[in-house]
Amino acid sequence: QLALVPHNIVSPQRNGPLMGIVQDTLCGIYKICRRDIFLSKEQVMNTMMWVPDWDGVIPPPAILKPRPRWTGKQMISMALPSGLNLLRVDKDGSPLSEKFSPLNDGGLLIHSGQLMYGMLSKKTVGASGGGVIHTIFNEYGPDTAVAFFNGAQAIVGYWLLHNGFSIGIGDTIPDELTIQRIENCVRVRKQEVEEITTSATDNTLEALPGMNVRETFESKVSRALNNARDEAGSETEKSLKDLNNAIQMARSGSKGSTINISQMTAVVGQQSVEGKRIPFGFKYRTLPHFTKDDYSPES
Numbered sequence: 001q002l003a004l005v006p007h008n009i010v011s012p013q014r015n016g017p018l019m020g021i022v023q024d025t026l027c028g029i030y031k032i033c034r035r036d037i038f039l040s041k042e043q044v045m046n047t048m049m050w051v052p053d054w055d056g057v058i059p060p061p062a063i064l065k066p067r068p069r070w071t072g073k074q075m076i077s078m079a080l081p082s083g084l085n086l087l088r089v090d091k092d093g094s095p096l097s098e099k100f101s102p103l104n105d106g107g108l109l110i111h112s113g114q115l116m117y118g119m120l121s122k123k124t125v126g127a128s129g130g131g132v133i134h135t136i137f138n139e140y141g142p143d144t145a146v147a148f149f150n151g152a153q154a155i156v157g158y159w160l161l162h163n164g165f166s167i168g169i170g171d172t173i174p175d176e177l178t179i180q181r182i183e184n185c186v187r188v189r190k191q192e193v194e195e196i197t198t199s200a201t202d203n204t205l206e207a208l209p210g211m212n213v214r215e216t217f218e219s220k221v222s223r224a225l226n227n228a229r230d231e232a233g234s235e236t237e238k239s240l241k242d243l244n245n246a247i248q249m250a251r252s253g254s255k256g257s258t259i260n261i262s263q264m265t266a267v268v269g270q271q272s273v274e275g276k277r278i279p280f281g282f283k284y285r286t287l288p289h290f291t292k293d294d295y296s297p298e299s
Helices: 023-032 041-048 072-077 132-140 142-163 176-201 213-239 245-252 258-265
Strands: 086-088 108-111 114-118
Touching (some): 213 258
């Protein structure tokens, strides 16, 4: 009894689930919750065959005319226990009135076992406290939690098999305007580094408290180049839409992060070793390609 897997879904040590939905299924469950996912009657009937202990009743379609269509959210709701209620509000600056009919499908509302709005992601169906899995385990017990795992993964796995998902080079190519903005960010920061270098060589660089001039120089250059990376990254994030496959993976929490995406799309940025710029491995230079005593961003 003590060691049964279902009984150990939620750990008493950290009062949160130890198991969650991961990888393929997590990415798929995020995608199937999109508002533009609709299934035909044939697709719904096929999907229903994957619902464990299905009662043989197809839910009423969300759209009746011109032809019946079911939403992806309805399919996921088939895996949720009936009577489950859960409300999660996005912690952003929008007024409370907008939280209950969010334009961007933020937050989460499950009402009597039906997913009303919100995208299921790592926060809600991953191994995180206060999510769907935790709530089902506490309210309905271990067996229902296992049933949700099995049901959700079967439905999503089957749907994703037919919907398809892949990442290509196209997901990492920004539009023209973004490319210009990224180049501009990097150019401005490199200019800043040049100014810092000039002031250091002219002996006009004031040492920061607790540092000598060389340390001050390194610290200022590092900060400028890190800012270049962060600014380029935020420009990229603004430009990529939610239809982008790499962004979907990062937002669902299945793999990767926005930093990974900005490095693929915009600029890898400055590499630091132990919090400092790459040290001189050769005599007064990082690599033999550079002249000695070259402190430029490239070297």
